Amino acid sequence: MIKKSYAKINLILEILGKLDNGFHEISSVVQTIDLYDTIIFKQSNHISLKCNIKALENENNLIIKTIKLLKKKYNYPGGISITLNKKIPMSSGLGGGSSNAATTILTLQELWKLPISKKELLNIALEIGSDVPYFIHGGTALIKGRGEKIVKLPPVTPDLKILICLPKTYIHNKTKSMYKSISKTFFTKEQYTKKLVQQIKLKMPINSAMCHNVFENILQSTNPKTFKQFEFIQSSIDKNIHLTGAGMAMFLINTNDTYLYEIQKKINDSTNLVSLITRTIEDEI
Structure with missing residues (x-):
């Protein structure tokens, strides 16, 4: 199964203050853009990740963290083989890692037939990272809280x-x-x-x-x-x-x-x- 994992830009990014949990409270307007990584998912007995950037083939990659979290949470016995073709620049503010994690959640839900509700999807996404819940939705959105409060907005007019x-x-x-x-x-x-x-x-x-x-x-x-x-x-x-x-x-x-x-x-x-x-x-x- 081949999936595109899209980047984003923050049209607005404000910080309103600090929350009791130590995270910053943000208010942001976020937009998906036509720049993406390609991820190939293949059923396997083991977890593996190959990438065109070798430095990303490690346990800290959000794709691996996501796979392990879902496997543990839903007691899934098998694994998955991942091939990641990285085009979104790293550490750029374009959300590549978070997008990869969201794409992995949605794809494994389908491949592994996991009984995940919409609310659980967002909770799992937030557990992985503050930007991940947005990428479950994509498009144009208002993001609040630490990233978990998402309000869909109409598409920007005209296409930019x-x-x-x-x-x-x-x-x-x-x-x-x-x-x-x-x-x-x-x-x-x-x-x-x-x-x-x-x-x-x-x-x-x-x-x-x-x-x-x-x-x-x-x-x-x-x-x-x-x-x-x-x-x-x-x-x-x-x-x-x-x-x-x-x-x-x-x-x-x-x-x-x-x-x-x-x-x-x-x-x-x-x-x-x-x-x-x-x-x-x-x-x-």
Whole structure:
């Protein structure tokens, strides 16, 4: 069985405060994009994972953690053989690992015929990671709490083209480090989320100027090299570039392909960022 495991961008990412359980309370508008890993699932007596990036063939991979959790929870006697073709950049804020985990949950539910209710699906997803529940749904969604509260939104209008720019640096434990570095000075009250959600519900066009990411406030102190690239694009190419997730991928959204290709050329000519152009998609996971 072959499955596509799609990436996402955070059109909005606000932090509202800290929850009693120690997690941060977020408010985010998330969108699936047409960039994906391919996962091949084959029935087996054992658990195995092969990947085009050998460093991901280990017990810490969320795919392996997901398989073991489901196997234990539902006393499944067999295993599964996984082949992962990784295209979503790692540690980028594009949600590749979380998407892989959600795809694994949904596929094993089908292959292993597991009696999992919709509520249990989300609970299992949250047990694996805060971003995983969103990927059970995909599409355009409002995410709240630590990631477990999901409200489906209408598709963005019109379909958007997205320019993704990626620094070549890999940051170990990046998400944990970025959340640890954020101070309450940068907590907000959902003003960015509410404005964009209203725009989407009214089926009005959206653009990069409406996007917001709290982690842009601490990019200079946490990752000066990426900040210099980010600041250069903002000041010299397009002021509406934004981070997705906890970084370090950056994005621009537009309906005009020609404009994005022009921006991509400028970025390629003046930085060492890796770039690609993709589009929004709905409910493909």
